[in-house]
Amino acid sequence: MKKPPGPDRERRGRLVRSLGALREMLPGSFVERKRSCGHPNCRCADGKSLHSQFQISVLVDGKPKAFNVPAELREQVREKTAMRRRFDDAAAAICSINLKRFLAQKDNR
Numbered sequence: 132m133k134k135p136p137g138p139d140r141e142r143r144g145r146l147v148r149s150l151g152a153l154r155e156m157l158p159g160s161f162v163e164r165k166r167s168c169g170h171p172n173c174r175c176a177d178g179k180s181l182h183s184q185f186q187i188s189v190l191v192d193g194k195p196k197a198f199n200v201p202a203e204l205r206e207q208v209r210e211k212t213a214m215r216r217r218f219d220d221a222a223a224a225i226c227s228i229n230l231k232r233f234l235a236q237k238d239n240r
């Protein structure tokens with residue numbers, strides 16, 4: 132009979148299975164910037180009714196880059212950068228379970 136998995140192994144299994152849903156994750160962070168367009172007759176000329184500009188801010192080869200995001204894609208990009216944080220949290224939780232298991236295994240040799 133198979134040894135029943137402990138709560139840590141069950142939790143690790145759930146975490147690993149949750150990663151597939153995060154496959155569309157994007158790196159970096161989603162940012163919204165306010166800017167004026169420079170046209171003297173535009174609503175933004177008062178310096179208050181500024182335009183929103185959406186960007187994804189990422190490191191590419193170690194250098195910070197910002198790429199514009201079209202307004203209609205902003206929710207998608209916001210969600211996908213949040214996926215990366217959930218991925219990192221899950222990876223950290225898996226590592227901490229594995230460390231605990233490694234230390235227990237090492238002591239029980």
Ligand SMILES: [Zn+2]
Pocket residue numbers: 167168169170173174175176182
């Ligand atoms: Zn403007």
